[in-house]
Amino acid sequence: MTRFLFSLILLGSISVSAQQLKSPSEFLGYELGTQFTRHHEVVDYYEYLAESAPDRVQLTVYGKTNERRPLILAYVSSAENLTNLENIRQEHLKDTEGTGNASKAIVWLSYNVHGNESVSTEASMKTIYELLTKKSSYLENTVVIMDPCINPDGRDRYSNWYNQYKNTPYQVDSNSKEHHEGWWSGRSNHYMFDLNRDWAWLTQVESQQRLKMFNQWLPHIHVDFHEQGVNNPYYFAPAAEPYHEVITDFQRDFQVTLGRNHAKYFDANGWFYFTKEVFDLLYPSYGDTYPIYNGSVGMTYEQGGSGRAGLGIITAIGDTLTLKDRIAHHFTTGLSTVEVSSQNAEKLNEEFRKFHQNKEFKYQSYVLKGDKDKLNALKSLLKKHSIEYGDLTSGSYKGHSYGTGNNGSLSINKNGMVVSTDQPKGTLVKVLFEPNAKLSDSLTYDITAWSLPYAYGLDAVASTSSVSDQNIQETLASSNINSGSYAYLTDWNSMHDARFLAALLNKGIRVRKADHPFSIEGKSFNRGTLIITKGDNENKEGFIQTLQTIASKFEKEITSTSTGFVDSGKDFGSSSIQMITKPKIAVLSGGPTSTLRFGEIWHFFEQQLHYPITVIDDEYANRVDLNEYNILVLPDGRYGSHFDEDQLSELKDWVRQGGKIIAMGGSINALDGKKGFGIKKKKVKKDSTENTPQPYKDWERERIKGAITGAIFKTKVDNSNPLAYGYGSNYFSLKLGSNAYEYLDNGNAVYLEQNTKPFSGFAGTEAQKKISESLIFGVENLGRGQVIYLVDNPLFRGFWENGKLFFANALFMVD
Template identity: 40%
Template sequence: MKKLFFSLLFLFTLTLQAQLKSPGEFIPSYGSQVSYYHQLENYFTHLTQNSDYILKKPYGYTYQERSLNVYYISTPQNLKDLENIRQNHLYQIGLLDKKPTTTVTDKAIVWLSFNVHGNEPGAAESSMNVAFELINPNNKNTKEWLENTIVILDPCLNPDGYSRYGNWLRDVTGQQLHPGLTDREHMEPWPGGRQNHYAYDLNRDWAWQTQAESQQRIRLFNEWMPMVHVDVHEMGYNEPYFFPPAAEPMHEYITQAQKDFHVAIGEMTSKRFDLKGWNYYTRERFDLFYPSYGDTYPSFNGAVGMTYEQGGIGAGRAVVMSNGNILTLQDRIDHHTEAVLTAVETASWQKDKLVKNFRQYYKDGKEGNKGKYKTYIIKNNGKTQQLAELLERNKIQFAYAKESKKLNGYSYMENGDKDFTVEPNDLIISAKQPKSILTQVLFEPAPKLTDSLSYDITAWALPYAYGVESYALKNSPKIDTKKEINYKGKLDFERAYAYYIPWNGRASARTLSCLLKSGIKVRSARKASFFRGVRIKPGDLIVLKGDNQSLYDFKNTMDMLLENKPDYEVLESGFSLEGGDLGGEYYPLLSAPRVLLLSGESVSATDFGQAWFYFDQMIEYPVSIVDVKNISRVNFSDFTTIVLVDGWYDFTEDQKSDLDNFIKDGGKVIAIGNALGIFEDRAGYNLTRFASEQDKQDEIDRKEEEALRARFMDYKNAERRSISESVPGAVVENVIDKSHPLSYGLGDKYFSLKTSDTHYQLLKDAWNVAYVPKDYISFGFIGQNLRKKLENTVTFAVEQKGSGQVIYMIDNPLFRGFWENGNLLFSNAVFLVD
């Protein structure tokens, strides 16, 4: 009987092997044409149905309702013990409290991510080949690796972008290859396939998780906490292959063990590429600093995070490179397959070292062995709750103060030590926790740069992003805490005269959106006032029963509409104890804006996406989107607000005149970044880079002197000299006019995330609502020549023209969606500025 059983098992295994197909056998055009997403999914279904070395794990859906999946790949026995392996791993690093009942052998856990950028199809295409080789019965090497390794393979992180690119490429290509650059298959149309549905770059969203794809993926990532993460990309098609070691700057929290594994990977992969004669490079680009990439975010969670880059963007199916060689889609697949499999092999080979170093990483964090600060305290307001949601998504532990206590710590807003009082409901975050390093990275005021030639923004501290009063302490004070925030009981009145809604974050804007869409008339405070039990600040919202007499049941309707804004309050009277009465001039009615957002070839796709996402998802408010090329068909009188995000608008004189008349007749234009060029130095507007002719001449003279000095400079350091005029992304202090509606709810000062060197001296005959003061505080890299120039330059201004206004935004407050105080500032521009 036993002999019969093993004979049947052997026959079953042979049957599985016979049925298992390679990608080329399963997809007819594999390697010569980009696959449809359903073909990719079908192939992985084929693998799971014909091999016991792979299991499917769905983890969510994209905005366009395409499925998101990972695949667990290992030996059948390991897959059978998968949950025990996972629980044991989390328990060992302190992310699981209860000790697992089953003991399992330690495994290396390797996560492979492909195609976070949709128009880098060689990544997703190679995921199929990598998966096949890992489970291919004829590949004995990979079977040995899987004995001590769990591979978690995500074949496509961005199915919407991948499908957008692939479907377009299918539409514009025929049977014949066109490797020449003039063919349309090398000219991807706007907005391109790189980003997701809302044109967000998902590779910059790992830590912030503004997008649904990121949120769902990181939820699963935190359930596994891999020891190695390989992020598979493509870059310009003339580039050779890039693999680790990474470039400087490396964040100071990147450990020596992580660096050593990078070197081991580099040595192993270079040997494979040397044998094939394939071009490659290491260390020159792709640093490990900004924490929201697919290599850095895993790194700050203890993993060895790595970026792999193959030349291919813009290559279509095949392209002639600058060296005369033709790069094909199959070439890109082959290069990725070799590199990624080498990463799995190295992880298997170094399994014991990986496990040991990973556990030590978390042990050091829990014991507080790294970092300057041990405790972070965030004062409670509406934005604090938004911050708490981000901490929860990242599995960063926190609590709320249950008592008052006087302390001393570093003040983020003042950039120095200060006495303060922690009060009930303040947010308390200890750095002595499993996610210690990630916590410190996200809260560090001034990250240490080892090299100023950075690939991305160089400062990002969450207290500045959220605009909340915050403190960092070098010790761990004893503070009595609780798990949840407590809202005070509502004032109890027999009648409801009005509802008060604090204007203190994204939830306020979302609530206002809901009220306006429901036909509720809303007022906004323009003066601080005090009523029984309620202190009203400028910007806070008021809903009067007298304005909404058409409501059948005012109180129940409002309670229902405000269900998701628990800090509202009911007022029994409009008579103020201090300030203005609710029916007076300091509480004007808000009108529901009718918003037009321009899109199209001349518009930055990512900046457009950030504005679209803000309206459609963040606050759920209707916005009409029109392509710039169709602007002549728009009746501007149908709108009250036009949003011009960063772009290169080539309006005709007639179109500019239409825009002028729209503003003069009471319309509002919100112009961001390069969109300000429409108004710069134009008759009737006061937007100019220099406040006087003398200032302009001084700048001309400075540039002339610099050109004369440059005659004696060497070629070698030209790149480094060029960054003296640049700012890749730094946090900059702004003085704000707290009396202007554009600044309501922002706090005492505003910290802007500056990502370009564009600057204007303070405008004349306009409201300079936020500007960079002399001797300003900043964090992150700003070129030495630019630093001085930014003093007394405007960041956000409002110019009145006729009955309307233009809101100038030199910096983008919606940058990547994570700058929460910027989201509130933009909400002010849309709803409160009139």
């Protein structure tokens, strides 16, 4: 009887505590769904819950955004579980090694990765309140980790914009301004990156900080809450094909289990939904796939709405979709996910242990060699993923050759490494390093190739055998800077070298470059070698100390030479040893440019190269004196007839006088066929036998014959061209579409030869014909200046590391 009375008292106290908690509407002072909540108000509510129910909510700030907004996580569970939270975490992680005895379900709910998909964060507040009140029973054997806003900068950009321009009361007519964001929408983060494509590449501060926390938990379940077009019904798992082959039967089946539970609630409310369409599970850098490759059941949930929906909008069938509706749907799937996870906690733990047992992958080891800077760049990424690797300095290794696409061998005499699948992150290793991902269906939502050896420009073999590392003690590069020397030399092979050069130029140090190979005092140097002479910098106060400081910071190996008289090649006073012109760079933004592509350039300069740029918006670009700059970057986009004849004539004259245009992707179309510009789009004659009408049901399959969904092609490189300094005779390019241009009359630095097939990823048969014998990167001389054409995107999503030196060459080497 005493125990029964104690239980009643305990239940009563919990009930009182639940009643005392304010709902989001009560706390915020307005009904949830009638306004967009600013990020600081969301943080205030979560802090309020943590202060009011500290036994069941723990809050942590795990980082800050570029605009200094806090990134927070809320841990929600029963009082008993939260008291024992660290032990629960440790026991759960032991399951990755097969030694744990975990019993709790770990569910991670991520909201608002796209800032203008704003319903997510609103729904998170309703969800956590419900878990702490009416649905607290779910938490007895479950720890729920909630990230209420992955992208605070984008969310506030959208909510502030909407609050500025909305009607009062809100207008459901889709023509009203409140349904039409401007060029810079709230979808992206500060640098206009799509954070939902950055889980694997970790180029953004939000992703880097979040993944540290994710790796501390590796949850059983991860849900990424999104929005899609206004007229689409709700989407939830199971996902569409293609599924990556590493996805387990359990991961597939549990998506179905969850989907059926969601459907039960949606059916009861008469809400429309769809499954098994559009959103596949292949590309590894999404908020559903990345967790899957780490052992979670990862899922995307998509509500109709996004930035166009506002507080309410009329859909194509005449219904009114409100923010309240959208909240209700995400709230329902969120709670349903926790419910099913709680019911299946034992099974989730069992299958998580199985996932991390040794896998019978075809390739057990990936052996790589190459430039030390490129290896270090890859190692840096692997560390962030908690992926283990080892160093190699010698040996010959057989396997699938990434360079040829066939069986081959790789000899290492220094600068090598090995990554094995025999580790807790083994499945992720397989996905990120495999030469060619197996496609169960060529209709995919994103790119189909990303293999890291290609992305980092490293020679590699995939071995069916286990390869052990050699426990190498790393030595730092030495900088032999003798203050009495004539000149100081260093190589040019990587983005690391480009950062070193940028730092020198920023400090006012004058630098020359070698346009021909040379040897001096018994050492050989390649094209692009940086030559820093004492004579060029004799008026630079503290020159030697500045050079020494920068060289030490970048761990650059510097060779001092006592003479400018070379053993072979061109002496340092030759016209072939030219001064690198300090770039003064303008980048076009707005209007015709893609926000994502502009953001890649912006991030490249500020966060990777650390070199200043001037951003010029198209609204006032015609009033800017271009003579103040020597480089103009035109990001990819839809230019159409953006430049009229007078503007093109002005651009051409500016180039002739010594300016440099870097035209990327779609911006090349603005110059295609225009008088004075030599770039021409490639045209392919259609075979008359291809005119047979196709059934309507096959239109999508027919369409993809002309598409390239992010495939890797082996290209030919003319490394005597300054645009290709630092490269070998081949380059693996990530091609994102079938746009193709003819070879230039001169200056074809990188190009596709005849009958080129993809080394990795999908490219339709018609697309392959179209891009055969086409330009990838080239330079056209025009008067004293140049136009540089970058058909493929070397800065794509910031992760194609081996392409970035081409962009640096365009800035510093081409003259």
